[in-house]
Amino acid sequence: MSPPAIIAPSILSANFSALGKDCEDTINNGADWLHIDIMDGHFVPNITWGPAVTASPKRWVTEFKNAGCDLYCFHYEAAISSTAADSPAGTSEGKTSPKELIRYIHSKGMKAGIAIKPKTPVDVLWDILDGQNADERPDMVLVMTVEPGFGGQSFMAEQLPKVKALREKYPELPIEVDGGLSEKTIDQAADAGANVIVAGSAVFGAKDPAAVISKLREAVEKRRS
Ligand SMILES: O=C(CO)[C@H](O)[C@H](O)COP(=O)(O)O
Numbered sequence: 001m002s003p004p005a006i007i008a009p010s011i012l013s014a015n016f017s018a019l020g021k022d023c024e025d026t027i028n029n030g031a032d033w034l035h036i037d038i039m040d041g042h043f044v045p046n047i048t049w050g051p052a053v054t055a056s057p058k059r060w061v062t063e064f065k066n067a068g069c070d071l072y073c074f075h076y077e078a079a080i081s082s083t084a085a086d087s088p089a090g091t092s093e094g095k096t097s098p099k100e101l102i103r104y105i106h107s108k109g110m111k112a113g114i115a116i117k118p119k120t121p122v123d124v125l126w127d128i129l130d131g132q133n134a135d136e137r138p139d140m141v142l143v144m145t146v147e148p149g150f151g152g153q154s155f156m157a158e159q160l161p162k163v164k165a166l167r168e169k170y171p172e173l174p175i176e177v178d179g180g181l182s183e184k185t186i187d188q189a190a191d192a193g194a195n196v197i198v199a200g201s202a203v204f205g206a207k208d209p210a211a212v213i214s215k216l217r218e219a220v221e222k223r224r225s
């Protein structure tokens with residue numbers, strides 16, 4: 001059976017002056033996960049939160065584990081462009097490949113996700129998903145459906161063939177979509193096979209966030225086979 005619906009509101013669209021309350025309300029409204037975008041002003045043209053964030057996805061694994069993260073999802077493109085200087089403080093582990101980074105995240109007791117930007121072909125993931133070592137395989141793939149950087153952008157339906165190709169090849173893999181998801185776009189994403197749904201403005205901008213979360217969930221659940 002395909003994996004269950006997981007609704008992950010992006011707190012990028014929350015009220016930053018009442019973040020704790022917004023997060024609590026969102027969980028009470030039925031969200032499964034909270035999606036926290038770590039943006040560094042370098043990989044994407046925006047800065048969000050995190051300790052003095054850099055372009056390296058490996059640099060902050062331990063810090064985010066200690067801060068309570070369960071799943072650490074990094075960008076494939078950031079990993080392949082990282083350098084030795086991006087290693088975690090106090091280590092000299094050198095350049096990080098996506099497989100090494102997944103193994104490192106697992107060694108810290110977190111699940112690992114790998115994200116691809118709209119211009120990155122899905123083919124780059126096959127070798128990683130088919131890796132011989134289970135420790136080096138991701139627990140989730142994220143197909144970005146906007147250029148990462150900002151909430152409130154339009155959904156890029158042309159990214160959905162990537163989701164479809166992933167779902168056909170990996171019936172049980174959690175597949176996340178992020179960017180422009182709402183009651184208007186969820187059907188296309190769910191049809192393609194996405195089950196982890198990130199929604200920022202659609203949830204935080206809604207009069208009834210619980211109803212939106214529930215509709216997003218229903219759309220995924222009714223397509224499960
Ligand atoms: O990763 C992101 C942007 O890079 C956000 O998670 C995403 O944009 C969510 O916002 P919205 O649902 O409003 O598009």
Ligand SMILES: [Fe+2]
Nearest residue numbers: 010037178198
């Ligand atoms: Fe995001």
